[in-house]
Amino acid sequence: QVQLQQWGTGLLKPSETLSLTCAVYGGSFSGFYWAWVRQPPGKAPEWIGEINDDGRSRYSPSLRSRVTISVDTSKNQISLRMNSLTAADTAMYYCARAITVYGIIIRWFDSWGQGTLVTVSS
């Protein structure tokens, strides 16, 4: 049973950079994409981006300019950095394992981290 454990700074000021890390335990790290998803209070989840163990990454078009996702295969970890934060970036941030079938056509998330609340406030 795979488990995702995440951590990072929860309170940031506008213009600062968010940094979160997610460690994967109890399952295979290779062969999957590992994603970051955020959810503003009272709203739907929003996909941020994802990366696989080869370092191949893709990002949400709306966040691509501010986001970097990296991978450390020696530790089975992925990390998220998002710069130029504003109050609109206040949200619960989750890491998740993405399942892919038939290449890129069918994709979903089958395991999630516990979430990290990030608040952007001056």
Next chain:
Amino acid sequence: SFELTQTLSVSVAPGQTARISCGGDNLGSKTVHWYQQKTGQAPVLVIYRDNNRPSGIPERFSGSTSGNMATLTISRAQVDDEADYFCQVWDSTTVSYVFGTGTKVSVL
């Protein structure tokens, strides 16, 4: 951008059936997945690939699609089923995961 629209809220009496809908343009050409999210918790996958239940999800949860609408059905609803439910697809045009707007299910 591709959007998925869900009914804001659904109320159901214990033991009855709740149906949660998810609609979007040309949704019939995509595969839909469903997540349950209880207050203060991470989402949990309850249906994948339109109508498949992950291990550990009760048979009371089922999914279906028809035309441009997908439906999550909760049979014999229990108080423990109270949660927000989100549909999700992969949009090949924008190369993005897309979530629905969410439905709050109340069992009372």
